[in-house]
Amino acid sequence: MTTFATPDTTRLLAELDARTRVAWTSYRDALSTLEGAEYDTAEAAEWDQLQATLREVEAARADLQSRPRD
Numbered sequence: 563m564t565t566f567a568t569p570d571t572t573r574l575l576a577e578l579d580a581r582t583r584v585a586w587t588s589y590r591d592a593l594s595t596l597e598g599a600e601y602d603t604a605e606a607a608e609w610d611q612l613q614a615t616l617r618e619v620e621a622a623r624a625d626l627q628s629r630p631r632d
Contacts, residue, residue: 571626578623585615 589612596604 571629574626575623578619578626581619582616585612585619588612 589608592608593601593605
């Protein structure tokens with residue numbers, strides 16, 4: 563049986579994709595001007611934040627995709 567995403571599901575998935583792009587952009591931008599020890603210190607914290615955001619997005623995506631389709 564073929565299932566189709568509802569317009570609402572499609573919109574929510576697009577929002578999750580956007581959140582993923584924003585998370586990666588924020589990570590990159592936060593580190594782009596740093597060097598040496600300053601970079602090393604900031605990178606660990608930024609990586610942890612990125613990973614937390616990506617976990618949230620993936621949990622939301624899994625929840626959305628596990629919903630029954632009408």
